[in-house]
Amino acid sequence: QKEVEQDPGPLSVPEGAIVSLNCTYSNSAFQYFMWYRQYSRKGPELLMYTYSSGNKEDGRFTAQVDKSSKYISLFIRDSQPSDSATYLCAMSDPGNTPLVFGKGTRLSVIA
Amino acid sequence: DAGVIQSPRHEVTEMGQEVTLRCKPISGHNSLFWYRQTMMRGLELLIYFNNNVPIDDSGMPEDRFSAKMPNASFSTLKIQPSEPRDSAVYFCASSLEGFQPQHFGDGTRLSIL
Numbered sequence: 368q369k370e371v372e373q374d375p376g377p378l379s380v381p382e383g384a385i386v387s388l389n390c391t392y393s394n395s396a397f398q399y400f401m402w403y404r405q406y407s408r409k410g411p412e413l414l415m416y417t418y419s420s421g422n423k424e425d426g427r428f429t430a431q432v433d434k435s436s437k438y439i440s441l442f443i444r445d446s447q448p449s450d451s452a453t454y455l456c457a458m459s460d461p462g463n464t465p466l467v468f469g470k471g472t473r474l475s476v477i478a
Numbered sequence: 479d480a481g482v483i484q485s486p487r488h489e490v491t492e493m494g495q496e497v498t499l500r501c502k503p504i505s506g507h508n509s510l511f512w513y514r515q516t517m518m519r520g521l522e523l524l525i526y527f528n529n530n531v532p533i534d535d536s537g538m539p540e541d542r543f544s545a546k547m548p549n550a551s552f553s554t555l556k557i558q559p560s561e562p563r564d565s566a567v568y569f570c571a572s573s574l575e576g577f578q579p580q581h582f583g584d585g586t587r588l589s590i591l
Contacts, residue, residue: 403582408584408587409584409585410482410569410571411521411582412581412582413579413581416579455521465526466580468520468521471520471521
């Protein structure tokens with residue numbers, strides 16, 4: 368079992384839909400959780416990051432962490448064509464340790 | 479503020495040639511990371527530096543790969559000799575020391591013919 372599992376998609380939704388992106392993980396030591404957005408031919412850019420369990424909201428984006436289930440989610444409300452990108456989850460245990468990335472989910476929002 | 483800067487953006491070369499990728503991290507960041515991204519394997523960490531010192535190079539695929547960080551504002555990743563299976567997008571990222579989210583450059587798209 369890989370440390371981080373993420374459905375690669377592709378996921379195609381109509382504009383205005385609510386999008387749910389998810390990752391599961393196996394390492395219970397993970398405490399820091401991030402979502403990166405990667406546009407075509409660009410580097411990943413940090414979208415959200417959270418520590419431990421709970422929710423974090425930033426505009427149309429909400430990140431959720433359920434440590435008991437080892438499951439994290441990113442919700443996008445009122446999705447826009449500009450949200451079309453690959454979304455990568457990433458996580459880390461405490462300390463200056465490398466991030467472990469999911470393989471990314473490719474999202475297309477159709478106008 | 480300038481982000482992480484990588485050069486070249488694209489590199490096409492023939493098998494057996496030496497390839498050098500360059501990275502300038504964000505000023506003030508003390509940790510630097512080199513990643514490789516492919517469709518099959520996703521984003522893989524190759525090596526990371528903390529305060530210019532290599533901390534973990536266990537992700538470097540083989541001895542053909544080497545990385546240096548001679549100062550806080552510059553790092554190189556070298557492949558010698560290059561092989562077609564090295565074709566990928568190589569990213570550099572930097573972060574503040576200690577746990578901080580990493581900030582990525584736009585990558586070098588490498589094609590080995």
